Amino acid sequence: MIEPLCRAAQGGAASSSPSGSREGGAAQPILRAERLTKIYRSGDVDVAALRAVDFSFCRGEIVVLLGPSGSGKSTFLNLVGGLDRASSGKAWFGNLDLTACSERKLTRFRRDHVGFVFQFYNLIPSLTASENVALVTDIAKDPMDPAEALARVGLNERLDHFPAQLSGGEQQRVAIARAIAKRPEIMLCDEPTGALDSRTGIVVLEALIRVNAELGTTIAIITHNAAIRQIADRVVTFRDGRIAEEATNTQRLPPHAVSW
């Protein structure tokens, strides 16, 4: 049985979890994939977007996913985040078999456990910053106050602004606030800095790191920017729908220290 080992996260809140090393006891993986495969059928051409990927996210760690465009990164996150269905293989969230879940259970799973951040923010333009966050806190089990979530990403002053009145970086931070407000176990970020300039990108990444440090949230970040790998605990590189490489950083750098 393949049971990838998890390194203990270095983050604050999660440091209480049993510390481990490669040799020591394995940390409980929070989300794991087993031979996860996705084949897109368009007409009579089959595109294998993901080919039997095995991977585990551990509690409290930051994972950066790299790889050329079309290598299957987004497909992977969408599958483990319950946005899409695998063609074969399994994905588990704790004991919950995501690949066997009904549509309703997947919705429930997303609502309670996962935070998503996308390249294009996907804020609701008709709701203000705090209302966008409240959208999630209204349905979450143990949410934080919208103001608190916004404060964590440094936006305590712009609560009543509509998305159209915010800059790209600010919009993305609202999206992060919205994702963390329900205190998710894991955040899946698909190119969160893709549409931002480097300075704004750093602010956004710092917001994510803070969330990880203060709440112990597991964070997965897809990026095109190889330099960003340095902020991660682990770096996974996709190629042709497979994980081609996996590396562990001994030390994480803060985003502002990363040269872009």
Place this chain on the structure above:
Amino acid sequence: MSALDRKLRRDVCRLWVQITAISLVMACGVATIILALGAYRSLSETRSAFYDRYRFATAFAGLNRAPLSLREPILQIPGVRSVELRIVKPFIIDIEGMSEPGTGIAVSIPDTQPAVNRLYLRSGRWPDSGRAGEVAVLESFALAHGLQPGDRFSVLLNGKRQTLTLTAIVLSPEYVYAIGPGDMVPDPRRFAVIFMPRSAMAAVHDMEGAFNDIALRLQPGVLLNDVSMALDAILKPYGGTGTIDRSQQTSHAFLDNELMQLRAMAAVVPPIFLLLSAFLVNMVLTRLIALEREQIGLMKAVGYGSIAIGWHFTKLTLVIAVLGILIGFLFGNVLGRGMTRLYASFYSFPFLVFSDSMDLYAVAGAFSVSAALAGSVRAIVGVLRLTPAVAMLPPQPVGYRSFLGRGVTRHISQLNLMAIRHLLRWPLRAAMTAFGTSLAVGLLITALFTYDSVAFMIDTVFFRTERQDATVMLSEAAGPGALSSLRRLPGVMRAEPYRSTLVVLRRDHRARRLSITSIAVNADLFRPLDKKMNVTIIPPVGLLISERVAALLELKSGDMVEVELLDFGGRRVSVSVSAVIESYVGLAVFMSPEALDRLIGDGPRISGARLALDVAQLPQFYHAVKATPGIGAIALQRVSHAHFRETIENNIFIMTSVYVALAVIITFGVVYNTARIHLSERARELASLRVLGFSRSEASGVLLTEIIVLIAIAQPVGWLLGTGFAWSVVRGFESDLFRIPFVIERATYAKSSLIVVTVAAISALIVRRRVDRLDLVRVLKTRE
């Protein structure tokens, strides 16, 4: 095919449901133009051609009896072109296969075509005055009884049984709409018009060398007023009851009324549909262009001119318009033909074909294309203005403003807030959607209220006012003794006499020609109702006048009005108005018998009686009536009410079906398109909601909330509109011939709303299925 045209073709395929929905709304506009204008033209052109070729009289006059020698003096009146001196008398029909006695009008004819009111010979030959009993018969009656030239039937002329031979089946411009006494719709079975050689007619009625009716044609450009003074002066010694023009002639007045309604329909209904389709074109095109901003920018960047791109979108508009026009042509033609067929069953013309000339289609087409283009103008101007650099920039999130204070928004869920703010962001569009939907509600109320109105009319007229089973009219007014012979007819359980006399009511410069009818104080069979629908007590003196008469002459109770007694040499007396009553048929004016007899001053007289009959003895009663001399005409209220119901229900059913179809199309067109546009604008937001963990129904709930709000707003507005439409229909129908009551039951509002809400729900659910199938991943990956 150019790349742009290929794009156009694919756009059309992709958007076909929306395009069809808009085209259908437009088709309703086109169809109603063709229907209303086409039917109007068919009817008015056919009528004027018939009138012209068959020399329909411009004026009529009735009198007691005058010598034929008056012809010369009448022709001498300046302005008179031709004149026909006739004998016109009612008679009783006794025809095989019909137990009820029918009523007919016999009109004398010369040996050849008369100078005025010529007859159209459908079949057979002109009756020969040399052979006894030959007559021409109006086609509707002949058809109803399957009579052919050569067939014989019997009638009671002046109380004498005559066996007549039908030699010709004819049509007359005077009897295009042939309606019998006491009937509310034509019943060709029980109403006949026969045309009899003058010698035979004179012999039966002791009218040798005399006449009692004039039909005349004036020279072109001559006004009746200039002629009627001289004519009335000539006829006065002979019991002339005054000259009337066409507008007071029954058949002509009914046709006029119909034409007026068609014109009103042509003016009101099509513009509504075209306005709505313009709105829909605008909405869909604006969205399409917003979606294709980048493509447009790219095309401009690679060198396509603004005009070429603008033309590309104009072509899409034209596709919608052309589709709408084609469907509209088809339905307009079908409906127009149907309408004309319906007319042909009421109005007898030598031929009545649907006049679908090319220009009609051209007009309808031009209006529709204009409406579509008007709807597209703003969107297309936007395309022309778009610079490539701007087009290629990612669109900013749509800016919203907070219309409501925080205190309010706190209490509204975020999802509902999304819905409300989105609606308020495009208030004009929201208003148009609600307006379009409310029009559908209004249209349904307009159609369905006729059931209420007619039911109410049937109740008030048939069950509360005219409760008699039959009304017999004596050939001549008689002393009270005549009543006892009517009472002795078999099956008569109750007989209430009445007297009726022709008058002109005059107040200042306003005047109306009508009949005053007497009603006994203790009358039970005929009981006029006051405006509160209570049975009126007949006042010992003074007139009871119907609301219509009160309005026409500007009279109210207590006023004095001048009564010119036409049957009595035009003597004028002043009478007070005692009360204003409710009446839906004709220009009703009533009086107590004593007061009327006093007014006329020739002692007690009766014109006829209203009868309550024993159903078990109907055959004997019918039989006896046919054998009783002195009965000039008979109205069978029970029979005509049943016939009225059947006819009107059939007509209303046809009309309602058409209106329901129109309302369904409007609702679907408006709601489906609005929902699709809302979905298109918000696919990304709804997908975001799904990603955030909202369920399918919560996500689509946002969209549905918007639609529900709009549909809800549309209901009261629609009720208001419908009430207004119904009111204008009531006003439009109002004429001296009849009125329809303005009654809308609550159930009608409810039914109208129910139909619209159901169609709206179906349209919205079709769109909801698309929300359920949203591909989250793909939607979120795209930029907009």
